[in-house]
Amino acid sequence: MTDVSSVSANVSPGSADASSVSANMSSVSANMIEVSGLTKAFSGGTLAVGGLDLTFEAGRRHAVIGPNGAGKTTLLNLIAGELRPTAGRIRYNGRDVTRTSRVKRSRLGIARTFQQPTVWSTLSVADNIALAAWPHSKVRGKWRRGRYRTLSEYCERYLETAGITALADRPAGALAHGERRMLDIGMALAAEPRVLLLDEPAAGLTDQGVERLLTAMRALPQEVTVIVVEHDFAFVSAVADTVTVLQDGKLLATGTPTEIAADAAVRTAYLGESGVVPDAVEEVV
Numbered sequence: 171m172t173d174v175s176s177v178s179a180n181v182s183p184g185s186a187d188a189s190s191v192s193a194n195m196s197s198v199s200a201n202m203i204e205v206s207g208l209t210k211a212f213s214g215g216t217l218a219v220g221g222l223d224l225t226f227e228a229g230r231r232h233a234v235i236g237p238n239g240a241g242k243t244t245l246l247n248l249i250a251g252e253l254r255p256t257a258g259r260i261r262y263n264g265r266d267v268t269r270t271s272r273v274k275r276s277r278l279g280i281a282r283t284f285q286q287p288t289v290w291s292t293l294s295v296a297d298n299i300a301l302a303a304w305p306h307s308k309v310r311g312k313w314r315r316g317r318y319r320t321l322s323e324y325c326e327r328y329l330e331t332a333g334i335t336a337l338a339d340r341p342a343g344a345l346a347h348g349e350r351r352m353l354d355i356g357m358a359l360a361a362e363p364r365v366l367l368l369d370e371p372a373a374g375l376t377d378q379g380v381e382r383l384l385t386a387m388r389a390l391p392q393e394v395t396v397i398v399v400e401h402d403f404a405f406v407s408a409v410a411d412t413v414t415v416l417q418d419g420k421l422l423a424t425g426t427p428t429e430i431a432a433d434a435a436v437r438t439a440y441l442g443e444s445g446v447v448p449d450a451v452e453e454v455v
Protein backbone atom coordinates (compact mmCIF):
# COMPACT_ATOMS: atom_id res chain seq x y z
CA MET A 171 0.00 0.00 0.00
CA THR A 172 1.26 3.44 -0.88
CA ASP A 173 2.14 5.68 2.02
CA VAL A 174 2.54 9.28 0.97
CA SER A 175 2.85 10.76 4.43
CA SER A 176 6.63 10.84 4.31
CA VAL A 177 6.81 12.75 1.08
CA SER A 178 3.74 14.91 1.44
CA ALA A 179 5.57 16.92 4.05
CA ASN A 180 8.09 17.83 1.38
CA VAL A 181 5.81 18.86 -1.42
CA SER A 182 3.45 21.61 -0.34
CA PRO A 183 3.92 24.19 -3.09
CA GLY A 184 5.18 27.42 -1.63
CA SER A 185 5.82 25.86 1.78
CA ALA A 186 9.60 26.13 1.57
CA ASP A 187 11.45 29.39 1.75
CA ALA A 188 14.57 30.60 -0.02
CA SER A 189 16.74 29.84 2.99
CA SER A 190 16.21 26.13 2.44
CA VAL A 191 17.84 26.25 -0.96
CA SER A 192 20.70 28.47 0.09
CA ALA A 193 21.26 26.22 3.11
CA ASN A 194 21.94 23.38 0.67
CA MET A 195 24.55 25.46 -1.08
CA SER A 196 26.42 26.77 1.96
CA SER A 197 29.72 25.50 3.39
CA VAL A 198 30.30 21.84 4.08
CA SER A 199 31.51 20.36 7.36
CA ALA A 200 33.93 17.40 7.18
CA ASN A 201 31.61 15.48 9.49
CA MET A 202 28.24 15.68 7.77
CA ILE A 203 26.32 13.74 10.42
CA GLU A 204 27.54 13.34 14.01
CA VAL A 205 25.53 11.56 16.67
CA SER A 206 26.62 11.54 20.30
CA GLY A 207 25.09 9.54 23.10
CA LEU A 208 22.17 8.86 20.78
CA THR A 209 19.55 6.79 22.54
CA LYS A 210 16.04 5.67 21.62
CA ALA A 211 13.96 3.67 24.07
CA PHE A 212 10.47 2.70 22.91
CA SER A 213 7.56 2.41 25.29
CA GLY A 214 7.51 -1.18 26.43
CA GLY A 215 11.16 -1.03 27.30
CA THR A 216 12.93 -1.81 24.01
CA LEU A 217 16.23 0.03 23.83
CA ALA A 218 16.51 0.26 20.03
CA VAL A 219 19.53 2.57 20.03
CA GLY A 220 21.69 2.78 23.13
CA GLY A 221 24.18 5.62 23.51
CA LEU A 222 25.62 5.68 20.00
CA ASP A 223 28.60 7.89 19.13
CA LEU A 224 29.05 7.93 15.36
CA THR A 225 30.39 10.18 12.64
CA PHE A 226 29.41 10.05 8.98
CA GLU A 227 31.96 11.95 6.93
CA ALA A 228 30.89 14.26 4.12
CA GLY A 229 30.83 12.91 0.59
CA ARG A 230 31.41 9.30 1.57
CA ARG A 231 29.30 6.20 1.02
CA HIS A 232 28.45 4.74 4.40
CA ALA A 233 26.65 1.47 5.04
CA VAL A 234 24.99 0.49 8.31
CA ILE A 235 24.58 -3.24 8.76
CA GLY A 236 23.63 -5.53 11.61
CA PRO A 237 21.29 -8.35 12.59
CA ASN A 238 17.51 -7.93 12.60
CA GLY A 239 16.47 -5.60 15.39
CA ALA A 240 19.96 -4.07 15.72
CA GLY A 241 18.51 -0.55 15.51
CA LYS A 242 19.48 0.34 11.92
CA THR A 243 16.11 1.71 10.79
CA THR A 244 15.66 3.47 14.12
CA LEU A 245 19.01 5.21 13.57
CA LEU A 246 17.88 6.40 10.11
CA ASN A 247 14.56 7.57 11.59
CA LEU A 248 16.41 9.54 14.26
CA ILE A 249 18.72 11.20 11.71
CA ALA A 250 15.79 12.03 9.40
CA GLY A 251 13.73 13.40 12.28
CA GLU A 252 10.98 10.78 12.03
CA LEU A 253 11.68 9.92 15.67
CA ARG A 254 12.77 12.04 18.61
CA PRO A 255 15.67 10.58 20.61
CA THR A 256 15.26 9.69 24.26
CA ALA A 257 18.72 11.14 24.86
CA GLY A 258 21.74 12.36 22.94
CA ARG A 259 22.44 14.85 20.16
CA ILE A 260 22.42 14.86 16.35
CA ARG A 261 24.48 17.34 14.38
CA TYR A 262 24.03 17.89 10.65
CA ASN A 263 26.78 19.78 8.82
CA GLY A 264 27.93 21.27 12.12
CA ARG A 265 24.43 22.34 13.19
CA ASP A 266 22.52 20.79 16.09
CA VAL A 267 19.27 19.40 14.61
CA THR A 268 18.24 17.23 17.54
CA ARG A 269 15.03 19.22 17.99
CA THR A 270 14.57 20.19 14.34
CA SER A 271 11.44 18.80 12.67
CA ARG A 272 11.75 16.26 9.87
CA VAL A 273 10.25 18.75 7.40
CA LYS A 274 12.90 21.32 8.24
CA ARG A 275 15.66 18.68 8.09
CA SER A 276 14.37 17.74 4.66
CA ARG A 277 14.56 21.37 3.56
CA LEU A 278 18.06 21.61 4.98
CA GLY A 279 19.16 18.73 2.77
CA ILE A 280 18.44 15.37 4.42
CA ALA A 281 16.41 13.03 2.19
CA ARG A 282 15.43 9.45 2.83
CA THR A 283 13.74 6.47 1.29
CA PHE A 284 11.81 3.79 3.16
CA GLN A 285 11.79 0.00 3.07
CA GLN A 286 8.46 0.31 1.23
CA PRO A 287 8.72 2.80 -1.67
CA THR A 288 6.55 5.85 -1.06
CA VAL A 289 4.98 7.21 -4.24
CA TRP A 290 1.70 8.71 -5.46
CA SER A 291 0.13 5.74 -7.24
CA THR A 292 -2.33 7.68 -9.38
CA LEU A 293 0.20 10.20 -10.69
CA SER A 294 2.64 9.58 -13.50
CA VAL A 295 6.28 8.82 -12.75
CA ALA A 296 7.32 12.24 -14.08
CA ASP A 297 4.70 14.01 -11.93
CA ASN A 298 5.97 12.19 -8.84
CA ILE A 299 9.46 13.51 -9.56
CA ALA A 300 8.12 17.01 -10.20
CA LEU A 301 6.23 17.07 -6.90
CA ALA A 302 9.30 15.90 -5.02
CA ALA A 303 11.48 18.54 -6.71
CA TRP A 304 9.10 21.46 -6.30
CA PRO A 305 9.70 22.61 -2.71
CA HIS A 306 13.45 22.15 -2.97
CA SER A 307 14.05 23.74 -6.33
CA LYS A 308 14.33 27.33 -7.43
CA VAL A 309 11.17 26.94 -9.46
CA ARG A 310 8.80 27.95 -6.67
CA GLY A 311 6.74 31.06 -6.77
CA LYS A 312 4.50 32.23 -9.58
CA TRP A 313 3.75 29.67 -12.25
CA ARG A 314 5.51 31.12 -15.25
CA ARG A 315 6.60 29.41 -18.43
CA GLY A 316 10.30 29.68 -17.57
CA ARG A 317 9.74 28.01 -14.24
CA TYR A 318 7.80 25.21 -15.88
CA ARG A 319 10.76 24.68 -18.22
CA THR A 320 13.17 24.53 -15.27
CA LEU A 321 10.99 21.99 -13.50
CA SER A 322 10.89 19.89 -16.68
CA GLU A 323 14.68 19.92 -16.77
CA TYR A 324 14.79 18.74 -13.15
CA CYS A 325 12.44 15.92 -14.02
CA GLU A 326 14.49 14.82 -17.02
CA ARG A 327 17.69 14.87 -14.97
CA TYR A 328 16.39 12.75 -12.10
CA LEU A 329 14.41 10.37 -14.28
CA GLU A 330 17.69 9.72 -16.07
CA THR A 331 19.79 9.37 -12.88
CA ALA A 332 17.27 6.85 -11.54
CA GLY A 333 17.22 5.04 -14.89
CA ILE A 334 13.44 5.42 -15.33
CA THR A 335 13.15 7.85 -18.26
CA ALA A 336 11.29 5.25 -20.31
CA LEU A 337 8.65 5.04 -17.57
CA ALA A 338 7.99 8.79 -17.32
CA ASP A 339 4.36 8.68 -18.48
CA ARG A 340 3.34 5.50 -16.64
CA PRO A 341 1.14 5.78 -13.53
CA ALA A 342 3.35 5.06 -10.53
CA GLY A 343 0.79 2.54 -9.29
CA ALA A 344 1.40 0.40 -12.39
CA LEU A 345 5.14 0.00 -11.77
CA ALA A 346 6.83 -3.23 -10.75
CA HIS A 347 8.44 -3.27 -7.30
CA GLY A 348 11.97 -2.54 -8.57
CA GLU A 349 10.70 0.31 -10.76
CA ARG A 350 8.84 1.85 -7.81
CA ARG A 351 12.00 1.65 -5.76
CA MET A 352 13.96 3.49 -8.44
CA LEU A 353 11.20 6.12 -8.60
CA ASP A 354 11.41 6.50 -4.81
CA ILE A 355 15.15 7.07 -5.10
CA GLY A 356 14.64 9.48 -8.01
CA MET A 357 12.20 11.46 -5.84
CA ALA A 358 14.70 11.61 -2.99
CA LEU A 359 17.38 12.82 -5.41
CA ALA A 360 15.04 15.43 -6.88
CA ALA A 361 15.21 17.17 -3.51
CA GLU A 362 18.94 17.68 -4.30
CA PRO A 363 19.93 16.43 -0.84
CA ARG A 364 23.24 16.76 0.84
CA VAL A 365 22.58 13.58 2.81
CA LEU A 366 20.73 10.63 1.30
CA LEU A 367 19.43 7.95 3.68
CA LEU A 368 18.47 4.68 1.98
CA ASP A 369 16.69 1.96 3.96
CA GLU A 370 17.31 -1.47 2.40
CA PRO A 371 17.19 -0.23 -1.21
CA ALA A 372 18.13 -3.63 -2.66
CA ALA A 373 15.44 -5.58 -0.78
CA GLY A 374 13.14 -7.49 -3.11
CA LEU A 375 15.00 -6.48 -6.28
CA THR A 376 15.86 -8.92 -9.04
CA ASP A 377 19.53 -9.25 -10.04
CA GLN A 378 18.79 -6.87 -12.90
CA GLY A 379 17.15 -4.45 -10.47
CA VAL A 380 20.19 -4.55 -8.18
CA GLU A 381 22.43 -3.80 -11.18
CA ARG A 382 20.22 -0.83 -12.08
CA LEU A 383 20.38 0.39 -8.47
CA LEU A 384 24.17 0.06 -8.39
CA THR A 385 24.43 2.05 -11.62
CA ALA A 386 22.22 4.80 -10.17
CA MET A 387 24.19 4.89 -6.93
CA ARG A 388 27.49 5.17 -8.80
CA ALA A 389 26.02 8.08 -10.75
CA LEU A 390 25.21 10.06 -7.59
CA PRO A 391 27.01 13.38 -7.25
CA GLN A 392 30.21 12.78 -5.26
CA GLU A 393 29.35 15.54 -2.77
CA VAL A 394 26.20 13.72 -1.60
CA THR A 395 26.78 11.84 1.66
CA VAL A 396 25.04 8.47 1.46
CA ILE A 397 24.03 6.34 4.43
CA VAL A 398 22.56 3.03 3.34
CA VAL A 399 21.06 0.37 5.60
CA GLU A 400 21.37 -2.99 3.89
CA HIS A 401 21.56 -6.70 4.74
CA ASP A 402 23.17 -7.81 1.50
CA PHE A 403 26.90 -7.59 2.18
CA ALA A 404 27.84 -8.11 -1.47
CA PHE A 405 25.80 -5.00 -2.27
CA VAL A 406 27.35 -3.15 0.67
CA SER A 407 30.84 -4.04 -0.55
CA ALA A 408 29.98 -2.72 -4.00
CA VAL A 409 28.72 0.69 -2.85
CA ALA A 410 30.21 1.56 0.53
CA ASP A 411 33.63 2.79 1.54
CA THR A 412 32.82 2.75 5.27
CA VAL A 413 30.72 0.14 7.06
CA THR A 414 29.23 0.56 10.53
CA VAL A 415 27.97 -2.55 12.29
CA LEU A 416 25.26 -2.28 14.93
CA GLN A 417 24.18 -4.94 17.38
CA ASP A 418 21.50 -4.45 20.01
CA GLY A 419 21.52 -0.71 19.33
CA LYS A 420 25.24 -0.37 19.99
CA LEU A 421 28.31 0.02 17.80
CA LEU A 422 29.97 -3.33 17.19
CA ALA A 423 32.56 -2.33 14.58
CA THR A 424 33.36 0.20 11.90
CA GLY A 425 35.78 0.00 8.97
CA THR A 426 36.15 -0.66 5.29
CA PRO A 427 34.10 -3.52 3.81
CA THR A 428 37.24 -5.68 3.74
CA GLU A 429 38.03 -4.93 7.40
CA ILE A 430 34.46 -5.64 8.44
CA ALA A 431 34.32 -8.88 6.47
CA ALA A 432 37.39 -10.09 8.37
CA ASP A 433 36.19 -8.91 11.80
CA ALA A 434 35.72 -11.88 14.12
CA ALA A 435 33.15 -10.14 16.34
CA VAL A 436 31.02 -9.23 13.31
CA ARG A 437 31.13 -12.74 11.95
CA THR A 438 30.17 -14.16 15.32
CA ALA A 439 27.29 -11.69 15.70
CA TYR A 440 25.79 -12.61 12.35
CA LEU A 441 26.40 -16.31 12.68
CA GLY A 442 24.75 -16.26 16.05
CA GLU A 443 21.73 -14.15 15.15
CA SER A 444 20.51 -13.94 11.59
CA GLY A 445 22.79 -15.89 9.27
CA VAL A 446 21.95 -13.34 6.56
CA VAL A 447 25.32 -11.77 6.07
CA PRO A 448 27.91 -14.53 6.65
CA ASP A 449 27.41 -16.14 3.25
CA ALA A 450 27.90 -12.80 1.59
CA VAL A 451 30.92 -12.12 3.80
CA GLU A 452 32.43 -15.40 2.66
CA GLU A 453 32.40 -14.09 -0.92
CA VAL A 454 34.42 -11.08 0.11
CA VAL A 455 36.92 -12.63 2.51
Ligand SMILES: Nc1ncnc2c1ncn2[C@@H]1O[C@H](COP(=O)(O)OP(=O)(O)OP(=O)(O)O)[C@@H](O)[C@H]1O
Pocket residue numbers: 212213214216217218236237238239240241242243244245
Ligand atom coordinates in the same frame (compact mmCIF):
# COMPACT_ATOMS: atom_id res chain seq x y z
N1 LIG B 1 7.84 1.91 16.92
C1 LIG B 1 8.39 0.96 17.67
N2 LIG B 1 7.86 0.64 18.87
C2 LIG B 1 8.42 -0.30 19.65
N3 LIG B 1 9.54 -0.97 19.33
C3 LIG B 1 10.11 -0.69 18.14
C4 LIG B 1 9.57 0.28 17.26
N4 LIG B 1 10.36 0.35 16.16
C5 LIG B 1 11.34 -0.53 16.35
N5 LIG B 1 11.19 -1.16 17.53
C6 LIG B 1 12.08 -2.17 18.10
O1 LIG B 1 13.38 -1.59 18.17
C7 LIG B 1 14.37 -2.55 17.85
C8 LIG B 1 15.20 -2.04 16.68
O2 LIG B 1 14.36 -2.02 15.53
P1 LIG B 1 14.87 -1.53 14.11
O3 LIG B 1 13.73 -1.64 13.17
O4 LIG B 1 15.53 -0.23 14.25
O5 LIG B 1 15.96 -2.64 13.79
P2 LIG B 1 16.68 -2.97 12.40
O6 LIG B 1 18.10 -3.19 12.70
O7 LIG B 1 16.33 -1.95 11.39
O8 LIG B 1 15.97 -4.36 12.04
P3 LIG B 1 15.64 -5.00 10.61
O9 LIG B 1 16.95 -5.36 9.99
O10 LIG B 1 14.83 -6.22 10.96
O11 LIG B 1 14.85 -3.99 9.80
C9 LIG B 1 13.63 -3.86 17.56
O12 LIG B 1 13.62 -4.64 18.73
C10 LIG B 1 12.24 -3.39 17.20
O13 LIG B 1 11.28 -4.38 17.50
